[in-house]
Amino acid sequence: MKLLKLVRDDTNIDFLRWRVWAFAISLVLMAASVGLVATKGLNFGVDFIGGQMIRATFTQSATAPVTELRETVGSLGYGDPTIQRFGAENQVSIRMKLPEGADKNPELANAMTAKITSSLKAGHPDVRIDGVDSVSGKVSEELFSKGVLALLAAMAGVSIYIWFRFEWQFGVGAIWSLVHDVTLTFGLFALTGWEFDLNIIAALLTIIGYSLNDTVVIYDRIRENLMKFRKMEMASLLNLSVNETLSRTVMTSVSISLPLIVLVLFGPDVIFGFSMAMAFGIVVGTYSSIYQAAPILIWLKVGSHSFVPTDEVTGSKAERIGQDFGAQP
Amino acid sequence: MLDFPRWRIWMLNTVLVVGMAFAIPSLLPTSMRAQLAQFVPTPTINLGLDLAGGSHILLEADTSQLSEARLEALEDSVRTAMRRANPQIAIADVSRTNGELSFNVTDMSKVDAAREVILPLISNTLGARDWNIGVNNGNRIILSPASSGDENALDQAMDTAKDVIDRRINALGTLEPTIIRQGDNRIVVQVPGLDDPEALKALIGKTAKLEFKLVDEQADPDQTAQGKARVGSQVLPYPDNPTGLPYIAVRRLGGISGDKLVKADPTFDQQTNEPAVTIQFDSEGGQRFARMTQQNVNKLFAIVLDGQVISAPQIREPIFGGVSQISGSFTTESANALSISLRSGALPVDLTIVEERSVGPDLGADSIRRGVLAAVIGTTAILVLMFLVYGRFGIYANVALIINVLMILGVMSFANATLTLPGIAGFVLTIGAAVDANVLINERIREELKRGRRVVQAIEFGYKEASRAIFDANSTNVIAAVLLFIFGSGPIRGFAVVLMIGIVTSVFTAVTITRMWVSLWVKRTRPTELTI
Numbered sequence: 001m002k003l004l005k006l007v008r009d010d011t012n013i014d015f016l017r018w019r020v021w022a023f024a025i026s027l028v029l030m031a032a033s034v035g036l037v038a039t040k041g042l043n044f045g046v047d048f049i050g051g052q053m054i055r056a057t058f059t060q061s062a063t064a065p066v067t068e069l070r071e072t073v074g075s076l077g078y079g080d081p082t083i084q085r086f087g088a089e090n091q092v093s094i095r096m097k098l099p100e101g102a103d104k105n106p107e108l109a110n111a112m113t114a115k116i117t118s119s120l121k122a123g124h125p126d127v128r129i130d131g132v133d134s135v136s137g138k139v140s141e142e143l144f145s146k147g148v149l150a151l152l153a154a155m156a157g158v159s160i161y162i163w164f165r166f167e168w169q170f171g172v173g174a175i176w177s178l179v180h181d182v183t184l185t186f187g188l189f190a191l192t193g194w195e196f197d198l199n200i201i202a203a204l205l206t207i208i209g210y211s212l213n214d215t216v217v218i219y220d221r222i223r224e225n226l227m228k229f230r231k232m233e234m235a236s237l238l239n240l241s242v243n244e245t246l247s248r249t250v251m252t253s254v255s256i257s258l259p260l261i262v263l264v265l266f267g268p269d270v271i272f273g274f275s276m277a278m279a280f281g282i283v284v285g286t287y288s289s290i291y292q293a294a295p296i297l298i299w300l301k302v303g304s305h306s307f308v309p310t311d312e313v314t315g316s317k318a319e320r321i322g323q324d325f326g327a328q329p
Numbered sequence: 330m331l332d333f334p335r336w337r338i339w340m341l342n343t344v345l346v347v348g349m350a351f352a353i354p355s356l357l358p359t360s361m362r363a364q365l366a367q368f369v370p371t372p373t374i375n376l377g378l379d380l381a382g383g384s385h386i387l388l389e390a391d392t393s394q395l396s397e398a399r400l401e402a403l404e405d406s407v408r409t410a411m412r413r414a415n416p417q418i419a420i421a422d423v424s425r426t427n428g429e430l431s432f433n434v435t436d437m438s439k440v441d442a443a444r445e446v447i448l449p450l451i452s453n454t455l456g457a458r459d460w461n462i463g464v465n466n467g468n469r470i471i472l473s474p475a476s477s478g479d480e481n482a483l484d485q486a487m488d489t490a491k492d493v494i495d496r497r498i499n500a501l502g503t504l505e506p507t508i509i510r511q512g513d514n515r516i517v518v519q520v521p522g523l524d525d526p527e528a529l530k531a532l533i534g535k536t537a538k539l540e541f542k543l544v545d546e547q548a549d550p551d552q553t554a555q556g557k558a559r560v561g562s563q564v565l566p567y568p569d570n571p572t573g574l575p576y577i578a579v580r581r582l583g584g585i586s587g588d589k590l591v592k593a594d595p596t597f598d599q600q601t602n603e604p605a606v607t608i609q610f611d612s613e614g615g616q617r618f619a620r621m622t623q624q625n626v627n628k629l630f631a632i633v634l635d636g637q638v639i640s641a642p643q644i645r646e647p648i649f650g651g652v653s654q655i656s657g658s659f660t661t662e663s664a665n666a667l668s669i670s671l672r673s674g675a676l677p678v679d680l681t682i683v684e685e686r687s688v689g690p691d692l693g694a695d696s697i698r699r700g701v702l703a704a705v706i707g708t709t710a711i712l713v714l715m716f717l718v719y720g721r722f723g724i725y726a727n728v729a730l731i732i733n734v735l736m737i738l739g740v741m742s743f744a745n746a747t748l749t750l751p752g753i754a755g756f757v758l759t760i761g762a763a764v765d766a767n768v769l770i771n772e773r774i775r776e777e778l779k780r781g782r783r784v785v786q787a788i789e790f791g792y793k794e795a796s797r798a799i800f801d802a803n804s805t806n807v808i809a810a811v812l813l814f815i816f817g818s819g820p821i822r823g824f825a826v827v828l829m830i831g832i833v834t835s836v837f838t839a840v841t842i843t844r845m846w847v848s849l850w851v852k853r854t855r856p857t858e859l860t861i
Contacts, residue, residue: 003718004714004717005718006718057691057692103683109682110527110530130688130689130691130692131692132685132686134685135683135684135686136682138389139387139683139684142818146816146821147817147818147821149816150813150816150817153812153813153815154808154809154812157808157809157811158805158808161805162801198751198818199751199754202750202751202755202820203754205754205813205821206754206755206824208809209758209809209828212802212806213761213806216798216801217802220797220798221798224794244776247772247775248765248769251718251772252761252764252765252768255711255761255768256757256761256764256765258710258711258714259704259706259707259708259710259711259757260707261707262703262710263707266699266703266706268696268697269695270692270696270750271696271700271753274754278754
């Protein structure tokens with residue numbers, strides 16, 4: 001049987017040739033992301049800023065009457081609602097701030113829900129209330145700080161691991177590419193105005209996991225080649241490593257992208273933002289392993305000398321790990 | 330590497346079969362699962378509320394109010410104990426400030442006797458002190474809360490509150506609530522399948538502390554309207570006051586509390602035919618109620634629920650037998666809810682809803698249906714691609730991947746874990762890692778063949794060299810998962826749990842199991858050429 005080859009054998013693409021450009025573009029994009037988040041802000045869901053979100057589907061209509069809803073709900077005296085379509089055209093989420101004093105007296109929040117839902121039902125008999133989320137200011141602050149803490153802890157933890165398993169430069173490279181991926185994803189959410197909630201934190205974590213996986217594979221090959229080709233110039237060595245792992249990189253990214261594309265196209269509407277974030281993360285994560293994590297090693301002066309003193313240790317370590325999986329040389 | 334002793338093959342196969350067997354109950358339709366459950370235990374995966382639909386309510390206790398209540402109770406018991414002491418000990422100038430209770434023992438010589446009376450009141454069953462006792466200026470006794478006392482009190486109050494909520498929800502019927510304590514002062518209530526939690530909230534949010542107090546009939550209405558009461562009285566809100574003033578003054582002392590109930594039922598007032606609630610005291614409460622009504626015929630008494638007066642009828646005659654009726658402006662539903670709350674006891678502490686999420690069953694079902702569809706299409710696409718690219722080795726990887734999914738489900742079922750939306754993200758990541766492990770191995774074998782190694786050697790090297798990267802990649806994921814579990818909150822933890830399980834099963838299936846299959850195949854056919 002003739003097998004399919006996604007990537008030609010023996011590619012020799014000079015990836016690193018564009019490293020300065022890629023780095024510059026990444027820096028610009030990261031700055032733009034930070035700028036967007038600072039000026040436009042993220043469209044935080046009730047998970048992170050507190051408040052109430054009602055999700056509704058207009059089962060008999062093709063599109064939800066967003067403008068009209070904005071007026072009706074706005075006229076109820078609870079302030080202006082944030083109304084957004086999500087997923088299908090006839091589904092909306094209506095977000096409100098919790099009424100003054102609701103922290104002490106939840107009846108006020110209940111009354112607001114009841115009033116909004118009954119006004120929706122009065123105007124649109126076909127409306128179906130799909131869910132109500134109500135999060136107090138205190139809980140949302142906790143969710144936010146815990147989410148951020150978890151994210152930072154995970155990033156720091158894995159970078160320290162890489163530092164121990166490789167060299168400190170690799171740890172720096174890993175954390176830099178993670179910061180890169182996370183920043184750009186934040187930028188994407190600021191740009192599109194997609195809702196940023198707890199599920200998106202889970203998506204960010206997946207992106208971190210994937211991007212790191214990718215970085216580790218390339219780093220592993222770089223380490224191997226550093227020990228094999230002591231005289232090779234660093235840029236060529238990186239190119240060689242990236243090219244050698246290229247067919248794996250392509251194969252894995254394509255494999256992972258398949259279910260994500262399906263999820264974006266056919267998946268539940270509630271997780272549209274979530275699926276988009278992950279799909280975006282795969283692209284950015286793959287790119288950053290090649291164009292951020294790898295070239296940083298040149299700038300941090302990694303060379304064949306980096307592994308000379310620890311040559312034996314690393315070699316025997318590699319063997320031991322091989323044996324952990326039952327493989328013997 | 331190609332040497333797999335028979336016992337090892339058996340062991341690996343056993344692990345596979347057992348792991349997958351646990352997934353079976355979760356994959357069966359509910360009716361078949363029920364039949365199976367008659368013969369064997371069938372632990373299943375719970376679907377999170379975001380997938381299955383239902384209500385999630387997070388309640389937080391008001392701890393400041395708890396200390397206040399403890400102080401009040403302490404004052405009560407101290408006063409009673411001093412009165413009952415033989416000989417009686419007179420105390421004066423009782424004050425509750427800064428969370429401390431202090432009072433003067435009028436007769437200096439009785440300070441020691443007073444201490445003796447108080448000591449049993451402030452020691453708990455474990456022998457530790459709930460309150461610290463001190464004496465100032467010779468005769469002023471000060472009781473200040475010991476920190477362990479506050480913690481114990483909160484802990485007990487939360488346990489009781491959890492039981493009370495459990496009883497109340499059970500009274501609603503066939504719901505299957507999960508009620509768990511979270512942190513020091515929170516309780517999570519999750520009810521699958523309930524998308525309109527109004528009734529539930531009305532039930533669990535109420536403290537249901539019932540008190541009967543005498544109305545201060547000498548109070549000046551103007552003063553009451555300003556919230557001022559005479560010494561020994563207090564002003565309480567009374568929204569349905571027939572006089573139109575939404576406040577009423579009641580006497581602080583001489584009332585009784587309604588926590589000694591044996592029964593509470595919704596009923597109809599025989600005169601007005603409006604909904605009401607009948608209550609029956611236990612014998613001690615009944616006697617106290619009889620005494621109170623006997624001593625105060627023709628006076629007004631206020632029925633106070635959670636600090637708010639619901640009605641203030643006149644005591645026409647002494648009430649013996651401990652049965653009483655509470656009327657107010659009830660609807661049939663609210664009378665029913667109140668009787669459930671009273672029956673299951675008052676919450677020992679006020680609980681406020683700080684987070685509430687409900688997902689309609691339609692949305693939940695839609696999420697599952699489309700989620701499953703996407704998962705099936707996505708996985709099929711991966712399987713096809715892997716086969717096209719790696720041929721025989723692709724098939725090994727594919728079977729391992731399917732087993733991996735089943736094993737994750739199996740372990741989750743065994744642990745009765747909950748699958749949520751973020752959990753699915755964890756799933757995607759582990760499936761990705763499993764696929765990647767096989768891609769790494771197969772690419773490496775390809776490479777080694779290209780370098781001119783013989784088939785068996787190439788396979789050996791492929792597994793060995795790829796294992797290093799697989800190990801590092803999975804270790805980083807384990808580290809991330811553990812940190813997320815430690816630092817994250819609810820949904821993030823759901824992600825971390827799936828990730829931790831998935832890493833173990835995916836390394837096991839994608840590396841160990843495929844290697845076993847490959848080695849068996851190599852042994853059997855002794856291939857000299859390999860298409861990969």
